Amino acid sequence: MKKKPLIKSLLLKNIVYILLCSTLFLLAVTPFVEQTAFHMLQPLLAEYTTLSVNKAATRMSNFLALSNTALRVRIRTSDFQDALFRYIHFDSSEKEFQNDIQAALKPLETSFSMDENHDFSSVSYPAFYIEEKGLFCGSSIQYAAETFVQENWFQNYQQKHSSDSSYFIFSPSKSNADSERYFCFVSSRTTSDSSQTKYYSILFTKFSDIEKLWENLLHLGIEDYAFLGIDREILYQNLSDSVLDFDYVRESMLSDNQHLVISSRDTVKNGVMYSVLVSYKQEGLRFLVFVDNHVFNRLFRNYNMLLRIIILALAAVFILLFIILLKQIFKRLWRLSEKMVVVQQGNYQVVLEDDREDEISQLTHSFNVMTEQIRKNIEQIRTQEEQAKLLQYNLMVSAINPHFIYNTLNTSTHLAEFGRISEVVEVNDALINFLRDNLKLKSSQFYDRLENELDVLRQYIIIQNYLCDNTITLQNHVSEKDLALSIPKFLLQPLVENAILHGIVMNIDEMGNSIPGIIDITVTHSKENGRIQISVKDNGIGMSQETIQKYFSNQAIAELSEKKQHEHIGIAIVYNRLAFLYGQDYRFSVDSTPGMGTEIHIEIPLKK
Template sequence: MKFLQRLRLAYGDMKLSSKFTLVLMITATIPVIMMAGFFYGRLYDMVVSYTIQQEQDTSAQTAPYVEEIVQKVIDAHDGIEEQKFFQTLFHQPVNSPFQMFLETDSAKDFQEYAKDLVSSDLITGLQIYMDFPPQSVRLFTDDLTKDYFSPMSKARGTYWYGIFQGTQQGSLFCPEFYLGEREKENYGDMAYITSTTFYYQEQARQAYIALYTSSSHLRNMLKDNLPIDGSVSYIINERNAVVASSDESLSGIYLLNYETIEDSFMSSNNFIERDILDTKVYAGFYNIKQPGWFMVTVLPSGPLIAQSNGIMVQYVLMYLGFLICALFLAHFMARSITNRISSVIHQMSKVRKGTLSPMASPVYHDEIGDLIDTYNYMTRKMDQLMEEQAKSAEELRIAEFHSLQAQINPHFLYNTMDMINWLAQQGRTDEVSNAVQSLSRFYKLTLSRKQSMSTIAKETEHVSIYLLIQNMRYHDSISFISDIPDELLEYSIPKLTLQPIIENSVLHGILETDDKSGTIVLTGWMEGNDIVLLISDDGVGITPEKLPTILSGSGNSTSGGTNIAIYNTHRRLQILYGPDYGLTYSSEPGRGTEVEIRIPAKKETA
């Protein structure tokens, strides 16, 4: 009782839309689920039973057409034997040369009959193989017979010839692999072959009559015999050879033994169930009486399951259609209640366009009134949060810029101070004075004013002083050429943009050459609304595999150091100006490196 009471109270406190939805879902869903559960367990068996019956009916219609094709081939063979030329050649023992028969009218009649036969849709070739040397008989070269008679040597080596020799069979329907390559290329991929004898010079000799056709006739029938996708239909002969198949790969997988089929044919209502490669399959048979073949159709369980699932999906889709109609009806009935909800939804949709405007205060304080109050509160909070987010993003951008700028490698200062100390110990006071003055000017340019921006002129002076100090250390081994047009010198550029690149060219380019000397060239030009500065050196260059890592912050230089200063410079430019700006490296090992710096053309403001 307490549970029912709590349930009643919970239902009473629910929103109106929830009540309508809950009632509709219960009344519409539970009966359908019960029906689906009842039928699904039986649905697969129903599909299997129906599909097997469909396959058996189709096979019963297909088998007579297969037998009809076989009979037409046999009839065509019999027609050849009834020709007068053939009868004279094979069934009248004579000692006269064969050449005399080629000059009779019956030889011409035989040629016309053979031409008409092989030009039909069914018969694709005719060959009569005879056992005597080809050079001794004009039969193989005469215009009337050369296309249809061949010496026995062209039959030897084929699989069907071996069968005839080993079994003494009188006739044989040959699938593709029984035939030789010459036969398949010139005549057809199936054949009906019979054995006969003829007498020549008082001696019985062997002969074979081969009537060729195409397996496509049977293959097309077998494809039409398939009840579902994924199944296969094939014809098998008494030697367990596949005569024709709707799908050669599937017939190889689901090939059943001829003896198994024959044993099951009379005892299983032309149907058996087997497990092949851990897959349950259903196989139906139909006997092709004339050659003693069996037509087999194998139905894997997978497509049958998919078919039953497809029926269930159709059922679910029909149910969803019914449910949508029911929901539409419920919406229509509740429209008088939900009109105000629609106005709230319309107002909320304006938020997608960036308009955050509150609604008028509600007159009624029901669920919809609470929704309007909540929406108005939400818009005020969203405005506040968006302002705070924009402010935080700007502060983050500035903080990241200064953080990157602060990461410039301080080793230059340490090394320069060591050099000044060494000069002082050597008593070279003039050089100490020059070095201290240059270092002072260097850091004055670096630290002058609190702004993070400078001009191209000051940055050029900055790197000139840097190279002057380095030449003090390395005995004037570095030449520096600055060729920037005067009209570019007053354009704005972030501080410490050129120095890390020049430093990288010195330490990892020029000083790694054999003579530790080289030249650095700085030039620039205007390109549209952008300024392009180019720094090139003739140092050792960068290998192709290391070149992509220079601007990623993950690569190391050839001397073992990192490229963090270069990466920081590239990131500073992209943070300030966007992803279209920054550094671009190109290099040829042993020849040098070029660095392109792209920045927008802006004049420095006071």
């Protein structure tokens, strides 16, 4: 028991070592925890920011898709086109035209769900400007629309007309910075008649409503953002001292893919610049955002203190649990070590109790199983040695039958006397092949491939056809894949020999003539239950249930083994070898009816 204080000392040393290392580690890394955590989380923060930018862009796309499409639908109706045609050709007055297009001039309401708890809703106001005819709009947007068509931007758009649609952000009152701003979508079309009159549809939306679409970015503290129009012109810029590199965006960060977030860190060292196409390609609105490192720092600081508390709490809990676990492990391992020392000294009656369900419990269970198995092995080793000797003896007895060899050679002699040389050669070749497989038997060779066993049987049947008066045909029902199965060596030959000697050669018809014999061998296997089924069937004279009980019962097999009766020793050998190889894990049964032949069934485990 001198080792017990040593193990306790080792336990205490481990506890002190864990506490000391943990404390030193925390003290050493404390100055770098925040910086390291920031660098580790920065990709996640950047990804979160990217998703936020894309989310704002998706909202903007939803708005543009709904509002702009609704405006296009209104001006493409037949009522609108007919009213426009009449007005252009002076078939209706200005007032009549105004009344005819009242449906097209009604405000557009655009709404959709921004997220689970937040819905977006806005009202846009359409207006129409016809060249040389004037402006048409609702009264609520009259002043803003009149101001818009007088803007230099709109005048240039009419002259250049570089695209069919565009955007513009303006304020009707230049003197008041707090006045309402409008986000305008302008689309130009030409009538299909001979006049080729150009007219423009304009959709006015309050800029304050548009800002709601990217409010999630404003909550992050992002202040530097801008819009680029269809011709890549700057429509809106939130900061006058913006660090957004518009030239770089036009050259390297433009894409026609909807909602594609393109980020760049190359041109700006203190943040990340994003470029997003927030509408469909034909609408071409691009949202630019610059996110400086202060935004990432603010995002990180929100979780920094909580992160520290969690780390310290987890470290304390981990250390405490590890110490408790370490103590329990050492205690249980020590008990196991004591019992192993006792076993090492030769005492195999040791039993260790451990009712827990973990690896050490499994180790304890394995230890108990090992000691029990050692005891059983010691008790069974002598019996197994005797069984092995008996098995080797039985294999040799069943391998070579001197009487069978004598008859075969005598038959060859008679065939030679009558000049039947080809038949002599056939018999001798069959005998050589049969003996070759028998004589190469080793004491450790208990199994062979089913294919080899069937080849040996074919040679055996060739010889028997010359020894017997009647013809014997060997049939087998074995699939190609089953030919590779491993079965006990010489398992089939004694059964076939028994079928010939006690069934087929005694089978004669009413005239006293021998009936041709047929031996049918079937071998199958099942991977599901891991078993091999073997059947040896003949068309011999069969036997009664009394005969089956006399020669195939367990008591009869034991008597045959003791008396070494040659005429039935093959069955005893098969029984003994199956019992030796498989214990109780095999099945042997006989089905027979007098005059109907006999079928022997064997089921053994599949050998891997």
